[in-house]
Amino acid sequence: MSGGKNTGTSKAERYIQPSLLMALLSGASYGYELLQRLPDFGFFREDVPPGMIYRHLRQMEEEELVISRWEAEGSGPAKRVYEVTPAGREVLEAWIGHMENRMRKLQDFVALYRSRTATHTADHCGGKDSER
Amino acid sequence: MSGGKNTGTSKAERYIQPSLLMALLSGASYGYELLQRLPDFGFFREDVPPGMIYRHLRQMEEEELVISRWEAEGSGPAKRVYEVTPAGREVLEAWIGHMENRMRKLQDFVALYRSRTATHTADHCGGKDSER
DNA sequence: TTGACATATATCCTTAAAGAACATATATAC
DNA sequence: GTATATATGTTCTTTAAGGATATATGTCAA
16 A cells, blocks of 8 residues: 555644653753653553654753753763753743643634534434433 | 743644534535635634645545535635545544544643642642542 | 763654645536 | 736755664673
């Protein structure tokens, strides 16, 4: 087959930025650790491409959503430890609003679908919420 | 301005394919009409780039999610009228499942945010599962 | 002490999708 | 017959994700 037929589940939005901000909300962290914590937020599969994380962290620092400092203490090579700024918190808050808005739209869409595909075989069309 | 600072609301997923399938669910239609109906589903702004719609319709036909026929009746130029196929219905159903899944993840994320930013000014820090 | 391995960060390249501009064709009204 | 609204289609550019790879450093064992 040449096509491939991606049935239904195409590439979804990753929400990388809000996930990173959320992770940093509970305390400073660094790229390598964030790599392992990010999947917990639900928007990633198990393996997160490292380049993407570092790229985003840099970009976020440029936008002053986070600040970084080098930390040489501890074992292993030095880490660049990031911390979220007040501006970062605001942006995360905005992301939350954006997500709630998105949730509402998804809910409306699903509800519309349900109402349009409701089984019309019953003798009466009583409630529209006869689902499991 | 050099930076740009896209604060919080970056480019969101458009859900073009499910929107098109949904629109066709209630009856056959064609590109030019769909252009005007798509914003009703909430995932588009007012103006939908026409090229995008035709591109998607074509691709969906190649995947056999829709079928088209030329219709010369009526006024104006001939229209390519699309109809959703059984396979298309299945894919829409899959999209709905995907959306519900996404909704759940968004809900979890927002709930997590709320729990982490809850005002800690209260006199006790009870359990970690004090969610409503 | 040196070689292997885990940790940690950074850069580059390719691909896929969106966005936008542009091109084509036809029927109808004037 | 010419202008305009309808209708479809193509092409180009930009952007972000995904993936591969490069670099550097500390730890541990032989």
